[in-house]
Amino acid sequence: MDCIALDGQLYGWEDTDMRILCNLGHGTHGAVEKVHHRPSNAVMALKRIPLTVNKTEQKKLVIDLDTAMKSGKCSHIVQYYGAVIGEGVVWLCMEVMDTSLAHLCDIVYKETKSSIPENVLGKIAISVVKGLHYLNSTMKIPHRDVKPSNILVNRKGEVKICDFGVSGHLVDSVQKTRESGCKPYMAPERINPESDVLNNEYSICSDIWSFGITMVELATGTFPYEKWVSPIQQLQQVVDGDPPRLPPDKFSKDIEDFVAKMLTKKVEQRATCVDLLEHPFVKKYEEEDVDMAGYFSTVMEKQCDLNENVQGH
Ligand code: ATP
């Protein structure tokens, strides 16, 4: 699919049509830039991923990318405009957001030494669970890489998940954690070689676990597994250890239970998206008005102030 689809219009892919505006971030494998696409006058995010997978995997990737392009109709997932597979590289064009929850978490907990309020967590949870539910029930794909850096937000107060389906084919996340010492968001059944689920297709249940880990990190500012151990030991903690919980007496019973229902090691007992959408924590914040736009804008401005102070000194 060597073209970009925007507002029902198709544009041929030309490198020269893209003007780089700024750098949006860098992951383990590639860079993401904010670009202006001249023919459509649209501003979008362009992600470059080096291809290290074999031909069979590439085929799967193309199928997945096709699915990703049909992502347009859900307001909780980042829209994809097009993908180009070149020599050893994939270019992905997608909707541009302002920042990721990983970055937001850093600003809130490390730089401003505050915490993300529970009502904001409530609204984030609603968007992510609805996004995962849409991926699973309508697009029929699991996410495969749920974590704070794959949940994006903007100053309008929107929360959207990105990098679904695709990244799982590009880099095996168990292998990635082993090699690079990444934080293990993946569920115990993805790691444990004795688990029955491993031979089956990746399922949404594993995404729910990863979102549980993500929620604990967003609520506390810390990743719930110890970091100093080796990557293998780190994975072992997920398989052998007790599932993480929110620290007692700091949060409402509703959010404690919401997290516990996701972080259930037995897959059959873990909550599904439908269960979570019926949970009192979700119900409560579905009815409450929370100024998400105001919250995200304030946090992002704080970072701009901090940057100016650093530059000024
Ligand atoms: P990893 O490579 O371990 O999966 P990652 O998710 O941070 O980590 P990328 O997906 O390459 O890596 O993204 C790098 C950063 O770019 C993200 O953390 C995010 O801040 C930013 N980013 C990615 N996509 C967008 C987008 N559509 N709009 C705005 N920023 C984005």
Ligand code: MG
């Ligand atoms: Mg990502």
